[in-house]
Amino acid sequence: MNAAAPVAAGDPVVEIEKLWTVFESPDGDQVVHRDLDLSIRQGEVLSLVGGSGTGKTVLLRQILGLEQPDKGKVTVLGRPPGHLGAGGAANVGMLFQHGALFSAFNVLDNIAFPLRELKLLPDALIRDAALVKLQMVGLEAQHALRSPADLSGGMIKRVALARALIMDPPLLLLDEPTAGLDPESADGFCDLLRSLHRELGLTVVMVTHDLDTLFELSTRIAVLADQRVIVAGEAREVIAYPHPFIHEYFSGGRGQRAMAALHEHPER
Numbered sequence: 001m002n003a004a005a006p007v008a009a010g011d012p013v014v015e016i017e018k019l020w021t022v023f024e025s026p027d028g029d030q031v032v033h034r035d036l037d038l039s040i041r042q043g044e045v046l047s048l049v050g051g052s053g054t055g056k057t058v059l060l061r062q063i064l065g066l067e068q069p070d071k072g073k074v075t076v077l078g079r080p081p082g083h084l085g086a087g088g089a090a091n092v093g094m095l096f097q098h099g100a101l102f103s104a105f106n107v108l109d110n111i112a113f114p115l116r117e118l119k120l121l122p123d124a125l126i127r128d129a130a131l132v133k134l135q136m137v138g139l140e141a142q143h144a145l146r147s148p149a150d151l152s153g154g155m156i157k158r159v160a161l162a163r164a165l166i167m168d169p170p171l172l173l174l175d176e177p178t179a180g181l182d183p184e185s186a187d188g189f190c191d192l193l194r195s196l197h198r199e200l201g202l203t204v205v206m207v208t209h210d211l212d213t214l215f216e217l218s219t220r221i222a223v224l225a226d227q228r229v230i231v232a233g234e235a236r237e238v239i240a241y242p243h244p245f246i247h248e249y250f251s252g253g254r255g256q257r258a259m260a261a262l263h264e265h266p267e268r
């Protein structure tokens, strides 16, 4: 199996061209994506925003290769989604929105699960790899044997993130990573994502409704409306784009506060 060619900063990691997604329903076909284009480059943290039901999660699942678009093209590192990298490892890790852990497994076995499924490595190595990831997400070895039922919401997200990273994928997909966390845990998780992005050189695609997370982490924002990406760019550019959804989304108290934060950190 050929390893994917190395990618340099700025090279495309995900390319989506003229993508259509149509679901059949009793009241006629529902077009979720219509001629959607989006290109994501190495090293970006691209945030996808859009109203509820606009097809953000479906798009992540298509990048992961779990769902096929009805028309159009998706490539990840130049290949169809779901294509495996060196040694059969997944090229894409995903933190699912309801990133449920397996309740019957302890923390370490949850993190190790994708590697065990691969059936390539001896168990002692797999355990070591899972322990490294456990520490990478800010948990301690003493948490390894805990049951998911005994973890806080923030810890569950961290374990799910460690599981998403177990194969060292170059691309990480996050579906509403801070939803449901209290503000302090959300801040902590955001800090963790920022340092992992930097240290691991990851490319990240994130769906989020949380404006703080959005402005803290994104290098670029893509807005999903009218069945396509209407604008993708830096925060300033996106906020200035004339569209009713954007106006509504970024106006109001939360939007104003987030924009003020943006002025305090003009490098973002």
Ligand SMILES: Nc1ncnc2c1ncn2[C@@H]1O[C@H](COP(=O)(O)OP(=O)(O)O)[C@@H](O)[C@H]1O
Binding pocket: 023, 024, 032, 050, 051, 052, 053, 054, 055, 056, 057, 058, 059
């Ligand atoms: N497997 C499916 N079958 C039928 N409809 C679906 C399916 N998956 C998603 N949808 C519909 O597609 C739309 C987009 O879903 P989703 O991507 O989950 O939205 P969101 O942007 O909130 O993440 C929704 O209207 C949803 O009901």
Ligand SMILES: [Mg+2]
Binding pocket: 056, 057, 058, 097, 175
């Ligand atoms: Mg969703």
